[in-house]
Amino acid sequence: QKIAIPVLVFSESPQVSIKLTNHRQGLSSSESKMSSEGVDRDPSTTKEESTAATPSLNLDNSIEKKFDEENKQEKECSPKLYAVVRDVTFHFAIPLFTLYAVLFLCGYMLAFWESNGSAGMSRIDEIGGTPDGEKATNDFSLETLQRKYRGVVIEDTTSRSQITAVASQCSTQALEGTQAAAEGGELNITLFNELVSNCAQEQATALVQTVDYQTFAFQEGIFDPPFFGDTNSTLTFDWTECSDADDDVPLRWVNQAVYVFGEWNMNFGALYQQNQMSGMSEPEAFEDAVTSARGHDGCDAHTPGGALYWYSITTSTGFGPRILSSNNSRILIYFCGIASFCLWFTLLFKSSSSLSQATNWMLTKIDYCKKAKKVFSVVMWLGFFWLMVFIASLLFLLRLSNVYDMDYVDILERIPIREAFWLHFNAYTTLGLGDYSFPSYGADTRGVFSNVMVSMLGYLSLSVFLRQAYELYHLVYSEEIEEENSKDTGKDDKDEEA
Numbered sequence: 001q002k003i004a005i006p007v008l009v010f011s012e013s014p015q016v017s018i019k020l021t022n023h024r025q026g027l028s029s030s031e032s033k034m035s036s037e038g039v040d041r042d043p044s045t046t047k048e049e050s051t052a053a054t055p056s057l058n059l060d061n062s063i064e065k066k067f068d069e070e071n072k073q074e075k076e077c078s079p080k081l082y083a084v085v086r087d088v089t090f091h092f093a094i095p096l097f098t099l100y101a102v103l104f105l106c107g108y109m110l111a112f113w114e115s116n117g118s119a120g121m122s123r124i125d126e127i128g129g130t131p132d133g134e135k136a137t138n139d140f141s142l143e144t145l146q147r148k149y150r151g152v153v154i155e156d157t158t159s160r161s162q163i164t165a166v167a168s169q170c171s172t173q174a175l176e177g178t179q180a181a182a183e184g185g186e187l188n189i190t191l192f193n194e195l196v197s198n199c200a201q202e203q204a205t206a207l208v209q210t211v212d213y214q215t216f217a218f219q220e221g222i223f224d225p226p227f228f229g230d231t232n233s234t235l236t237f238d239w240t241e242c243s244d245a246d247d248d249v250p251l252r253w254v255n256q257a258v259y260v261f262g263e264w265n266m267n268f269g270a271l272y273q274q275n276q277m278s279g280m281s282e283p284e285a286f287e288d289a290v291t292s293a294r295g296h297d298g299c300d301a302h303t304p305g306g307a308l309y310w311y312s313i314t315t316s317t318g319f320g321p322r323i324l325s326s327n328n329s330r331i332l333i334y335f336c337g338i339a340s341f342c343l344w345f346t347l348l349f350k351s352s353s354s355l356s357q358a359t360n361w362m363l364t365k366i367d368y369c370k371k372a373k374k375v376f377s378v379v380m381w382l383g384f385f386w387l388m389v390f391i392a393s394l395l396f397l398l399r400l401s402n403v404y405d406m407d408y409v410d411i412l413e414r415i416p417i418r419e420a421f422w423l424h425f426n427a428y429t430t431l432g433l434g435d436y437s438f439p440s441y442g443a444d445t446r447g448v449f450s451n452v453m454v455s456m457l458g459y460l461s462l463s464v465f466l467r468q469a470y471e472l473y474h475l476v477y478s479e480e481i482e483e484e485n486s487k488d489t490g491k492d493d494k495d496e497e498a
Helices: 003-009 013-025 029-039 047-053 060-076 081-116 134-182 189-208 213-219 252-277 280-290 303-314 327-363 370-403 408-414 419-428 443-497
Strands: none
Touching: 003 280, 047 280, 060 280, 081 134, 081 303, 081 443, 134 213, 134 252, 134 280, 252 280, 303 443, 327 370, 327 443, 370 408, 370 419, 370 443, 419 443
């Protein structure tokens, strides 16, 4: 339409002027034909008369009117402050906080059931699960450790019995030595005891290496913290939180393990002493105490760990190596999992739509062809996606260094940057291959909030990139269709003129 206006002004042929104007403004073929016939009816009409006969009688007013309309359209396309506030509030803030509420609510329920083994599934242990819950599994691990230590104690007792027999032999030798030294006089009892003691100590040192129970537990790796599944310990704290545990060590898992270990042993010692006082034999007292001891009194669900796990369900990333053992957890996922996914998808869809519109508006300020600007937008958002994956990987490694109280260089030796990059790429593209997963045992409330915010930037950048790529495809495809339609329209006009 902008090209048609100067044609009306400078064209020497009124007939050509009217035809071009009708074609640009999209008039119907019948109106174009009537306008053409109106000029052809009087070929002798002068330039001024034909111009006066056309609808564009006052060109100055029509040009001014068109410019006013274009400025009005640009103003309508420009984002208003209230519109920005509305989009941020209703398309991002409210859905995001609703998502946080769902994560922590469903995460608590999930962690509670998995920690206590509510409605545990049978035969889940065949695929590595624990049907009795995490607390019962930890108690069983400590029971196994105590039984193993008792076996060591029995071996030491047997060794001491052997030492006693050796001591008898030593006493015989010592008695013969003292008789020889007496030379017919009285026996030197002090010398006799000294010789027997020295002989027994030498034999005991060679046969028995005694360690206390806590040292034995360290040697068995019960306090070895996990690092992406690499651990010697059988204790897990993905779903359980003991609020009375100390914060002496930066790693939450170690604090929980030390607390549960101490509570279990105190409970075992009290039960063992009570059984002996009640008249039980030593083996019976031990067996009853070791099977009845518990170390999780007062412990509750680890809500941040459950929320982080539920977020992997919400984003359809995948579970990782952890196995759910409660039927209640699966029922919760059946009903609430799809609802939370819809909430997350709505948040992602609305936010990416607003960002895509803002990108298109900013591109209108660039004086360049539309197709080139759209290509630039696609490349820009793709680059921003890769940048977010890289930044999230660095932040993740930095948090690991704080959690494990290790230098950044030491963390890079255990998990290189390429592995962290691979983990976040799988997360943001929702592939979820399962070789890595975010550890729930180290999760806290602040970590869940920051992880969701950073990951949402990654999801949004990928979503906006896909939107812009689709718009670029639609732009190219629509231009091809428009060219074909213009060719068909020109052909129809020629046919009508003929």
